[in-house]
Amino acid sequence: MIPAAFDYAAPTTVDEALQALAGAGDREVKVLGGGQSLLPVLRLRMATPELVVDLGRIPELRGVSEDGDALLIGAMTTHSTVNKDPLVRQHAALLSLAAGTVADEQVRHRGTFGGALVHADPAGDLGAPALALDAQMVIAGPGGRRTVAASEFFVDLFTTAVGAGELLVGVRVPKHTGWGARYEKFNRTAQAWSIVGVAATVRAEGGTIAEAKVALTNMGLVPIRASAVERALVGQPATAETIRAAEAHAAEGTSPMADSNADEDYRRHLATVLTGRAVAAAAGV
Numbered sequence: 530m531i532p533a534a535f536d537y538a539a540p541t542t543v544d545e546a547l548q549a550l551a552g553a554g555d556r557e558v559k560v561l562g563g564g565q566s567l568l569p570v571l572r573l574r575m576a577t578p579e580l581v582v583d584l585g586r587i588p589e590l591r592g593v594s595e596d597g598d599a600l601l602i603g604a605m606t607t608h609s610t611v612n613k614d615p616l617v618r619q620h621a622a623l624l625s626l627a628a629g630t631v632a633d634e635q636v637r638h639r640g641t642f643g644g645a646l647v648h649a650d651p652a653g654d655l656g657a658p659a660l661a662l663d664a665q666m667v668i669a670g671p672g673g674r675r676t677v678a679a680s681e682f683f684v685d686l687f688t689t690a691v692g693a694g695e696l697l698v699g700v701r702v703p704k705h706t707g708w709g710a711r712y713e714k715f716n717r718t719a720q721a722w723s724i725v726g727v728a729a730t731v732r733a734e735g736g737t738i739a740e741a742k743v744a745l746t747n748m749g750l751v752p753i754r755a756s757a758v759e760r761a762l763v764g765q766p767a768t769a770e771t772i773r774a775a776e777a778h779a780a781e782g783t784s785p786m787a788d789s790n791a792d793e794d795y796r797r798h799l800a801t802v803l804t805g806r807a808v809a810a811a812a813g814v
């Protein structure tokens with residue numbers, strides 16, 4: 530189907546984009562990132578905005594840079610770049626690996642890191658790694674910029690801390706240099722959306738798990754930190770026995786949904802199995 534008609538703004542700076550949003554007044558407005566989720570919604574006329582503000586011509590929103598002990602990833606950086614960028618591979622390997630599992634090459638070349646985070650689909654693959662890596666989301670609005678921790682960013686189904694008139698401009702990802710990492714997901718062959726996914730990154734020291742960060746995709750309305758798994762891992766020897774004991778906690782505190790792909794019990798089972806696999810790979814066991 531063809532979308533309903535809308536006015537179109539193509540700002541070249543963040544300030545211009547914010548002005549376009551502010552100038553919309555009472556009109557319904559949508560921000561366009563890579564369009565991989567928004568365009569189908571427009572074509573199905575599930576949304577009929579009167580104004581679309583396209584972020585695609587704002588160079589400052591693209592790319593990966595170092596910012597002290599963190600990486601700064603622009604909101605319009607594509608999944609493909611996040612997957613292949615040498616800085617992300619070196620300092621946030623978990624994110625690189627997860628981005629490489631999103632959809633297919635075509636979608637990864639258009640879809641953006643920021644768009645995926647703001648879209649906040651529970652089956653989306655980038656929320657859990659962002660949460661596990663303690664990412665900080667940088668949000669710009671009429672009153673300036675604010676930073677929101679990933680743990681506060683995902684509010685509900687398809688809902689984040691980004692408010693009306695605001696933009697996600699970038700994500701600050703603390704460096705996890707030298708940490709092992711693995712993103713494990715279970716999906717149907719015909720599509721890459723996660724039925725369940727597990728993001729794990731581990732720092733081992735002389736055969737002991739010194740630090741472990743684990744988060745789950747599609748085990749609730751928002752990405753969930755597997756805190757009980759992390760507690761069961763830290764300070765323990767990096768062995769198959771440790772991991773088996775820890776994975777048993779994977780579904781604690783989760784509230785998985787039932788759908789045509791899996792019921793709640795099957796999702797809990799998947800979370801357990803995938804946590805074991807992801808942690809074992811991240812810890813090199």
Ligand SMILES: Cc1cc2nc3c(=O)[nH]c(=O)nc-3n(C[C@H](O)[C@H](O)[C@H](O)COP(=O)(O)OP(=O)(O)OC[C@H]3O[C@@H](n4cnc5c(N)ncnc54)[C@H](O)[C@@H]3O)c2cc1C
Pocket residue numbers: 559560561562563564565566567568584604605630631632633636639640641642643644645647648650652653654655691695696697698720721722723
């Ligand atoms: C066939 C197909 C398969 C897919 N498979 C997967 C998969 O396996 N795993 C996965 O994780 N994802 C998957 N996706 C989704 C993909 O990751 C999209 O890139 C993502 O959901 C949205 O990113 P986008 O840049 O395209 O955003 P858009 O579609 O442009 O926007 C999505 C939403 O975010 C808002 N938005 C976008 N950018 C910003 C911003 N900077 N600030 C504020 N609001 C913003 C828009 O207004 C809109 O509401 C798939 C998509 C398709 C089409």
